[in-house]
Amino acid sequence: MDRGFDELLQEAQARPLIGWDLSCDGRITTTATPWNFEQTVEAHARRSPDMLDMGTGGGEWLSRLAFRPPRTVATEGWAPNVAVARERLAPLGVEVVEVEGADDNALQPDGAEQARLPFGDASFHLVVNRHESFVAAEVHRILATGGRFVTQQVASDFNADCYALLGLPVPELPRWKLDTAVAQLERAGFGVDDSAEGAELIAFADIGAFAWYLKHVPYVCPEFDIDGCRGALERLHRRMQGGEALAMRQKLFWASGVRQA
Template sequence: MKGDTWFQHLLKQADASFGGWDFSYIADTGRMATEPLPWSYAVQAMREMKRSKAMLDMGTGGGEFLSRLAPLPLYTAATEAYPPNVEVARRRLEPLGVVVQQIENDYELPFFDSEFDLVINRHEAYAVSELKRILQPGGRFITQQVGGLHLADLNELLWAGSGPYTHWDLAHAAAELAEAGFRILEQQEAFPYQRFYDVGALVYYLKAIPWQVPDFTIEAYEAALYELHQLIEQKGYIEVRMHRFFLKSER
């Protein structure tokens, strides 16, 4: 393991800087690949944006995705909870007229009652009660969520425990919204594959999403990583399953 210079080289490459929510370092170079989803969150959001005058993007990351949806509604706001992303988002979005708010609590958003006619949410936590408060009657909520079984097989391969959100799936989220009085308009769920073509790409990915394996460090997981490295060398990649679901609802 220590004498495997290729393995050590790949681990060293995983130290590349990560900013915003941009995986191009491993995705654009073909070191990671993802199966397409059976829906397009972007198309769904753009369709609703055409009729929106006041929109909120929850969990904008570094603003990469939202900036690509321009032109945006006349009034557009965005939230972000992860401190390193906030300034990245402000630099990218404020020139587009977007108000970027840093938040700490999903149950206390810095917005007025009924402030928005559209709320979009891609892979971000939310509180249904607060969502209902800030949406106008007839306003719509569109979300693509990471389900609780996301990369569960990767955790097994790393000898890591499962996460605390295994209950989080389409049925649970839809029931929660319906109970709060939302009307479910569309819903889909999928388990697409994700492939990693070298162990360095995998480590880079895990370091960017620390909630997947909360205690992850190269040193703590080096033995498991080396086994995965050997599997990749034999097969060319490892394949694990993602978990995604989509909901469109109306208040």
């Protein structure tokens, strides 16, 4: 294979991920979802005295939000991201609290109570969650009556396109889709009043960006290894050299609900 292919894979192996910026200097682009999650959150934030952002990553998304209530707090469960988030969000007046991450929602038993959030009952009027696991009962506990929870989640079959590109069999995973999320929320005492399902398209400018993405986002394809998948990567690289785009859909859904009494 040509030198360019080897260099791209070497870079993918060596390049670190800092925070949760998955753009790879613009070499990875993502199309918009059919809904505008950011605008939805901003609209609710303008009507709320406070907000909690669950799983803020490196604070990238929260820092870009056009409006944040005077009291805005963020949580993060991955230790390397906590310092990154604090450095980014402290100048904006946002406290970042390190927490224990919740188990994947699809794996939680009914009435799960693990991953207790370090906040008192009825501490917030708006809780926002973007691609983070959550325990519905805990979110319900920290919300005031009439408070709102807004979440965007990655569906359990989000990675089917990735497996197809690599020529790997798609694993069977516990079901996590809009209806299962709504059921968890309703059991916890939420009235879900808005939701939708859809997908975004993630496009890669070169094979190195694709390999780097899969290396640093291991839940997309746990079986992926740059050396072990070299043959598949080489095949995709040749297809790109022939003018074929490299992209995959990521299936998502979102839901919004109010804590009932």
